[in-house]
Amino acid sequence: MSAHAQADVSRALAAGALQGGGAFTERCHAQLREAVPGSRPFLTTSCTDALEMATLIIGLNPGDEVVMPSWTFSSTANAVALRGAVPVFVDIREDTLNIDPVQAAAAVTPRTRALVCVHYAGVGCDMDTLVGLCRDRNITLIEDAAQAFGATWNGAPLGGFGDFGAFSFHASKNVSCGEGGALHVNRADLVQRADLVWHKGTDRSRFDRGEVQRYEWCALGSSFTPSEATAALLSAQLAEAAAINRARRCAWAYYAELLEGAGSTAHLRLPHIPVEAGHNGHIFAIRTLDQDACERTLEAFRSHGIDARTHYRPLHSSPAGRHYGRSRGRLPVTDAVTGTLIRLPLDAAITRTEQEYVVEILLGASRSADRRARASAQGSSRA
Ligand SMILES: Cc1ncc(COP(=O)(O)O)c(C=O)c1O
Structure with missing residues (x-):
């Protein structure tokens, strides 16, 4: 934790009033408004909560359908299934791994109420097409921007395109307070309802402004507000967000530079960034030739003490995904990505020497995979 963050957390503790909604929460809200101009942010205890807030605000009902990628975290679908609605899983693009x-368009039915897009690895989905689709079909657009704080599409911040944008400030994210999140409400007509939902379904805000004598239960809501200690920590991190993202983008670019050319020679697929996307360096994910190469590469990393990991188990084939959701047809890209993706170690403090070592191990494992593939091809041509 930086000295600045420690000082702010100490100030929050010393103030004694640790419940949410105080000065540090307001400071976070001001910082988040600056990050996504024109939106109304609500600080939450997680992105999971932010997504659940969004589905409460739109009053999702049993039987409603919500289109989303299968290549995402359980929280994206939980927010829908918890309301009795049906997650409808669709495939991702081969290049960006985004919906x-x-x-997505083909999955829309008269029951579709919303579409959730996930900006995987902090790389924007095709927002021009998705915003147009949701407008034309009159459905709500929710951006699951858990990984995308500080990333852009055509220069505008992600999280500000949909009716809602949900961010995560979990420990695994670029900007973090341990556990935290925010829901950005981008439609003025939904802000008042969002405020009720955020205040556990009560008109507490009106009471605080002296507009009513008492506050009462007005709508379905829940407990979404983090404590002032968490908000103090987050506020200090938000102040450093630009520097953190800059350092991560720099490390991301160095991996790309080191691996340039390896894509064709070593059967490694490198990440693709569309020209419209300004990414935030959240994840550098490579893809291997097949699952066997992936497992052997992960083992090589493990044996050299390098913490590299694969990612999601897709939702459409998971036990809860099969129970609560349904897929639109087969999802071949999602199936192919599963078990062939590796996230290289990446944070704002990683050194170039550490990155060079990671790439050395990766290319060594990849060359072994090449040799095995050649040997097996020769074996089958002789047979
Ligand atoms: C796409 C996506 N959505 C939602 C979440 C949940 O975020 P949180 O841990 O802040 O609830 C995650 C977690 O990593 C995620 O990857």
């Missing part, structure tokens, strides 16, 4: 707008 495929063509598949």
Whole structure:
């Protein structure tokens, strides 16, 4: 924790009033408004909560459908299934691993109330197409921007395109307070309802402004507000967000530079960033030739003490995904990505020497995979 963050947390503790909604929460809200101009942020205890807030605000009902990628975290679908609605899983694009707008459009039915897009690895989905699709079909657009704080599409911040944008400030994210999140409400007509939901379904805000004598239960809501100690920590991190993202983007670019050319020679697929996307260096994910190469590469990393990991188990084939959701047809890209993706170690403090070592191990494992593939091809041509 930086000295600045420690001082702010100490100030919050010394003030004694640790419940949410105080000065540090307001400071976070001001910082988040600056990050996504024109939106109304609500600080939450997680992105999970932010997504659940969004589905409460739109009053999602049993039987409603929500289109989303299968390649995401359980929270994206939980927010829908908890309201009795049905997550409808669609495939992702081969290049960005973000929702495929063509598949998304084909999955819309008269029951569809919303579409959730996930900006995987902090790389923007095709927002031009998705915003147009949701407007034309009159459905709510929710951006699951858990990984995308500080990332842009055509220069505008992600989280500000949909009706809602949900961020995560979990320990694994670029900007973090341990556990935290925010829901950005981008439609003025939904802000008042969002405020009720955020205040556990009560008109507490009106009471605080002296507009009513008492506050009462007005709508379905829940407990979404983090404590002032958490808000103090987050506020200090938000102040450093630009520097953190700059350092991560720099490390990301160095991996790309080191691996340039390896994509064709070593059967490694490197990440693709569309020209419209300004990414935030959240994840550098490579793809291997097949699952066997992936497992052997992960083992090589493990044996050299390098913490590299694969990512999601897709939702459409998970036990809860099969129970609560349904897929639109087969999802071949999602299936192919599963078990062939590796996230290289990446944070704002990683050194170039550490990155060079990671790439050395990766290329060594990849060359072994090449040799095995050649040997097996020769074996089958002789047979
Ligand atoms: C796409 C996506 N959505 C939501 C979440 C949940 O975020 P949180 O841990 O802040 O609830 C995650 C977690 O990593 C995620 O990857």
